[in-house]
Amino acid sequence: MNKIIAWVDQRFPLTYFIKHELTDYPTPRNLSYWWGFGFLAGFVLVIQIVTGIFLAMHYKPDSSLAFDSVQHIMREVNYGWLIRYLHSTGASAFFAVIYTHMARTLYYGSYRRPRELLWWTGQGLLLLMMATAFMGYLLPWGQMSYWGATVITNLFKATPVYGDQIVTWLRGGFAVDDPTLTRFFSLHYLFPFLIFAAVAIHLVALHTVRSSNPSGINLADKDNIPFHPYFTIKDLFGLGIFMIVYLLIVFFKPDLFIDAANNIPANPMQTPADIVPEWYFLPFYAILRSVPDLAGGVVAMAISVLIFAAMPYLDRSRVTGGARYRPIYRAMFYIFVIDIFVLGYVGAHPPAGTLKVVGEIGTAIYFMTFLLLPFVSRWEEKFVLARGLPPAVEAMARKEIAEAEGNV
Amino acid sequence: MSEENTIKDGADLSRREFLGTVTAGVAAAGVAAACVPFVSSMNPSSDVLAKATTEIDLSGIAPGEEKTFPWQGKPVFVVHRTPDEIAAMEASKGGKDPEPDAKRVQKPEWLVVIGICTHLGCVPNKTESGWLCPCHGSVYDNSGRIISGPAPRNLDLPPYHFVAENKILIGKA
Amino acid sequence: MSNKKLFGLIFCLMFPVGAAHADEAQLKRGAHVAVEVCNTCHSLKYLKYSDFLKLGFTKAEVDAMRGAKGMADPLISQMAPADELAMFSTVPPDLSLMAKARDGGANYIYAMITGFYTDAKGQTANHVFPGVKMPDVFMIAQADAAGRKGIEQKARDVSAFLEWASDPQAEERKALGRYVIGYFILLTGLLYFLKNKIWKRLD
Numbered sequence: 031m032n033k034i035i036a037w038v039d040q041r042f043p044l045t046y047f048i049k050h051e052l053t054d055y056p057t058p059r060n061l062s063y064w065w066g067f068g069f070l071a072g073f074v075l076v077i078q079i080v081t082g083i084f085l086a087m088h089y090k091p092d093s094s095l096a097f098d099s100v101q102h103i104m105r106e107v108n109y110g111w112l113i114r115y116l117h118s119t120g121a122s123a124f125f126a127v128i129y130t131h132m133a134r135t136l137y138y139g140s141y142r143r144p145r146e147l148l149w150w151t152g153q154g155l156l157l158l159m160m161a162t163a164f165m166g167y168l169l170p171w172g173q174m175s176y177w178g179a180t181v182i183t184n185l186f187k188a189t190p191v192y193g194d195q196i197v198t199w200l201r202g203g204f205a206v207d208d209p210t211l212t213r214f215f216s217l218h219y220l221f222p223f224l225i226f227a228a229v230a231i232h233l234v235a236l237h238t239v240r241s242s243n244p245s246g247i248n249l250a251d252k253d254n255i256p257f258h259p260y261f262t263i264k265d266l267f268g269l270g271i272f273m274i275v276y277l278l279i280v281f282f283k284p285d286l287f288i289d290a291a292n293n294i295p296a297n298p299m300q301t302p303a304d305i306v307p308e309w310y311f312l313p314f315y316a317i318l319r320s321v322p323d324l325a326g327g328v329v330a331m332a333i334s335v336l337i338f339a340a341m342p343y344l345d346r347s348r349v350t351g352g353a354r355y356r357p358i359y360r361a362m363f364y365i366f367v368i369d370i371f372v373l374g375y376v377g378a379h380p381p382a383g384t385l386k387v388v389g390e391i392g393t394a395i396y397f398m399t400f401l402l403l404p405f406v407s408r409w410e411e412k413f414v415l416a417r418g419l420p421p422a423v424e425a426m427a428r429k430e431i432a433e434a435e436g437n438v
Numbered sequence: 439m440s441e442e443n444t445i446k447d448g449a450d451l452s453r454r455e456f457l458g459t460v461t462a463g464v465a466a467a468g469v470a471a472a473c474v475p476f477v478s479s480m481n482p483s484s485d486v487l488a489k490a491t492t493e494i495d496l497s498g499i500a501p502g503e504e505k506t507f508p509w510q511g512k513p514v515f516v517v518h519r520t521p522d523e524i525a526a527m528e529a530s531k532g533g534k535d536p537e538p539d540a541k542r543v544q545k546p547e548w549l550v551v552i553g554i555c556t557h558l559g560c561v562p563n564k565t566e567s568g569w570l571c572p573c574h575g576s577v578y579d580n581s582g583r584i585i586s587g588p589a590p591r592n593l594d595l596p597p598y599h600f601v602a603e604n605k606i607l608i609g610k611a
Numbered sequence: 612m613s614n615k616k617l618f619g620l621i622f623c624l625m626f627p628v629g630a631a632h633a634d635e636a637q638l639k640r641g642a643h644v645a646v647e648v649c650n651t652c653h654s655l656k657y658l659k660y661s662d663f664l665k666l667g668f669t670k671a672e673v674d675a676m677r678g679a680k681g682m683a684d685p686l687i688s689q690m691a692p693a694d695e696l697a698m699f700s701t702v703p704p705d706l707s708l709m710a711k712a713r714d715g716g717a718n719y720i721y722a723m724i725t726g727f728y729t730d731a732k733g734q735t736a737n738h739v740f741p742g743v744k745m746p747d748v749f750m751i752a753q754a755d756a757a758g759r760k761g762i763e764q765k766a767r768d769v770s771a772f773l774e775w776a777s778d779p780q781a782e783e784r785k786a787l788g789r790y791v792i793g794y795f796i797l798l799t800g801l802l803y804f805l806k807n808k809i810w811k812r813l814d
Contacts, residue, residue: 059813084476088483101657101707104780106483109475111780112787255813263806270799274792281788285711293712293777294704457808461801468794488661488683 051237056254057261058243064138065241066268067131072229073269074124079222081117089169091215093208096171097295115284121163122287123276125310128156132338137363139345139352140242146342148239151232153339155225160335162221163308165214168206172292173302179206179214181305185318188325205298246351247422304380312377313370313396319381320393330393337400344400347407348430355419358410362399369395491609493601496548504564506553509608513553513561514596515569515582516606519546523580532583535592539581542595550606551582552596557589569593635667641772642666644765646676646686648748649706652695655686657707658776665779699744710770710777717774724766727752 038044088107090099103110132152135141141149168179183200187193202209243249279286287309291302307315317334321327345359353360369392376389415427492509499505499518506513519527524546527539543549553561555571562569568579576587583592598608642663645655660677664670677684688695692702713719719739726738727747735752737743749762775781 080476084479087480098657102483102485105657106485108478108481108483110479110483111784112475113479259809260813263802263809267799267802267806270795270802274795274799277788277791277795281784281791284784288711290712290714293708457801457805461798461805464794464798464801468798471794485659485683488659 053256053258055237055257056240056251057257058241058249059253059255059260060243060245060249061241061261061264062244063264063268064130064134064244066265067127067134069265070127070269070272071124071131073272074120074127075222075225075229077116078120078124079226081113081120082219082222084113085117086219089215091169091212093171093211093296096169096211100170112280115280118288119276119280119284119286121166122308122310123272124159125163127272128159129310132156133367136341137353137360138242138244139246139350141341142345142350143342144239145235145242148232148235149342150339151228151235153336155228155232157335158221158225158228160311162218162225163310165218165221167308168211168214169218170292171211171296172289173294173296173300174289174292174305176206176296176298177301177305178307179210182307183210185324185328185331188328190325207298244351244354246349246354247420247426306378309374309378312375313373314377316373316377316389317393317396319377320386320389330397334396337397340400344403345407346404347411348427348434349411349414349419350423350426355423356410356414358406358413362403362406365395366399369399491607493605493607495605497604501547507608509596514608515549515551515553515564515593517549517580519549519580521547527579527581530579530581530583532579532581532592533585535584535590537581537583537592542581542583542592544598544600548606549580549582550596550598550608551593554594555589556584556591556593557587562593637768637771638666638775639668640765641768641770641775642668642676644769645706645772645776649769650686651689652699652703652745653706654688655707655776656705658686659683660686662779666775701744703745706773706776708777710774716777717770720773721766721770724749724769725751725763729753 035045039046085103088099088103088110090096100114103114105111107113135149135152164179164182168175183197183206186197186200189196198204200210201207202213289306289308294302306312314331314334318327318331321330347356347359349355353363372388373392373396376385376392379385381389411427415424418424419427490510492507492514494507494514494516496516496518499516501518501520502523504515504517506515508514524539528546531538540546542551553569555562555573555576557571557574557576560571560573562571562576562578568577568582568585570577571587571589574588576589577585578589578593579585581592582595584590596608597610598606601607649655659682660673660680661682663673663676668676673682688703690698695702709720710716715722723737723739723743726740727735727749728738729752730736735747737745749765751759751762754762
């Protein structure tokens with residue numbers, strides 16, 4: 031075996047790569063379990079790709095056959111029900127993991143320099159994921175699949191001048207129909223491999239700047255430990271906990287994320303009582319509906335997703351460690367998270383009465399959090415420096431401020 | 439920095455290695471078990487398995503007539519043989535793959551064979567004296583036995599049994 | 612939680628059908644109701660006659676249920692859709708997934724079947740589904756107390772059957788799930804101890 035590896039090493043940096051980027055890769059020793067969610071996301075991606083490929087062996091992407099083919103998978107294909115439920119639950123698991131991963135980054139300020147590109151590649155990954163999930167949801171061709179796709183593709187009408195043409199082009203017809211289904215299937219199969227490639231880019235960016243850590247201080251070399259075996263085992267343990275929760279849903283509550291209306295074949299002549307997207311889109315859906323104007327709503331929704339990219343520039347505080355040493359940022363973070371849950375609730379219900387007002391307030395809070403940040407972060411910086419910080423953190427902050435002011 | 443080789447005492451290391459080995463073993467067993475549903479999903483689904491058998495009504499086939507029926511996606515030749523044909527087949531042993539006619543039928547007037555040439559898989563055409571394969575010229579007799587041509591074996595026999603005087607069930611459930 | 616789901620939860624609490632713990636006898640009774648009553652107008656097209664063998668029916672019993680239809684044939688409605696459209700001004704929906712297509716599942720179905728009553732104008736109406744085009748097939752609106760009990764039992768049975776029909780692998784799934792979760796609890800436990808052992812080296 032060693033001879034084979036030596037032969038390869040002469041021609042390909044196999045051992046070097048594994049040592050440098052995996053086993054000996056220096057990692058801060060104080061990383062908490064919040065740092066394991068990136069690994070979990072990668073694992074769920076693999077689950078989705080594998081289950082998806084096996085589903086595609088039996089699924090028929092044709093509007094007259096799709097719904098039946100899903101029932102064929104559920105009832106007649108050996109373990110078809112298991113592969114299907116792993117895939118449908120996996121989509122929700124993917125978003126749960128990624129949203130937690132993003133929350134960790136926001137809380138600890140891991141988007142700050144020099145990790146802007148790491149944050150932006152992550153942003154790109156989120157967009158690819160959302161597109162993939164949206165297209166995948168059409169495939170079962172249930173009532174919610176059909177009408178959800180109709181509502182969202184309709185949004186592109188907001189595009190000035192060419193709106194209607196774009197929608198028709200997207201759908202391949204005048205309504206969501208067979209052409210839409212076939213192309214969504216093709217792209218839904220493709221995108222996960224684009225995601226896979228983007229993950230590789232994301233990891234290259236990570237390895238260039240190395241992980242941040244909960245303390246906010248750049249740790250000395252001695253405080254870094256090799257990734258293997260410490261973080262391989264820690265990530266695997268985290269994976270074990272995740273799998274228990276994930277599989278409890280797959281085996282005991284598999285219809286938890288499948289809307290009842292999606293057990294009815296798509297009927298273009300009849301809209302279900304409530305059109306509700308999957309839970310992971312609800313906050314954005316609420317924002318969309320909070321703005322009375324169609325174009326305004328679409329713009330607001332788009333910005334609500336894209337604005338995260340601006341975080342490295344919106345947050346002007348030079349105090350590191352994110353929320354750890356910054357009480358006001360921490361408060362804003364928690365308010366933001368609660369606001370997202372509130373918006374999620376709003377998105378799940380018809381926009382009427384009190385709920386409509388709650389949605390509008392929630393949307394305002396959402397955007398205000400980002401818009402106030404540049405001003406609040408600077409003010410807070412003065413505040414915490416005056417109040418006192420751990421010496422290492424204070425030194426780093428003052429150094430960065432001096433450099434910035436020296437450049438003015 | 440290979441701390442795993444820093445041995446405080448032999449017992450400590452072997453306990454550590456034991457736990458590691460056991461965990462790896464349990465994990466490997468899990469990975470192997472996880473492959474089962476995926477591999478199994480590629481096997482025929484229950485609706486395909488239900489088509490493993492086909493019932494055939496023989497009453498529509500006159501003496502001297504041959505009809506072809508699909509079974510598991512393959513053609514099956516069913517011949518209602520005349521007494522002359524039966525006598526001729528019983529008298530002969532076949533060609534390069536000798537086999538008595540009696541072993542190839544359950545009732546002598548009914549010949550049931552899989553209509554796929556044993557050479558390279560084409561479907562032979564019925565002739566007066568048996569079949570002729572259009573692809574490479576293999577000739578079969580009225581017992582489905584190979585007489586001349588490149589085919590190595592007699593036409594294969596599907597499993598079947600009589601469920602009534604004039605009905606057979608091809609295949610096993 | 613959407614209002615629909617809340618409604619469904621209330622059903623589960625108010626109308627305990629016991630479908631979750633349906634025994635074989637109940638499922639068989641329900642199957643008979645489904646084939647003899649419901650199937651007249653409703654298709655159950657994702658079920659095949661051969662599926663009844665899984666409920667414990669013998670081949671002879673299934674042969675009696677299927678009549679001239681083949682074993683591998685789906686349960687389509689006995690009335691033709693065109694005739695149904697003429698008679699009810701709608702085609703009755705397929706029932707294979709009805710227990711999943713309604714919040715409240717089997718309990719909703721039970722409540723609907725037993726929810727027929729005669730209103731002030733003397734017309735048949737339904738508490739749960741006002742304006743429903745389905746007739747009161749069990750005639751519960753006119754039944755006396757004893758009759759009502761019998762119909763309620765039938766409704767329980769057929770609701771349990773329809774829940775089975777929407778998810779025939781439920782028992783197999785849960786049985787496998789117990790083993791899989793058990794395995795992962797074991798594996799995660801081992802990983803926990805191994806993690807602690809490895810991290811002790813740092814001190």
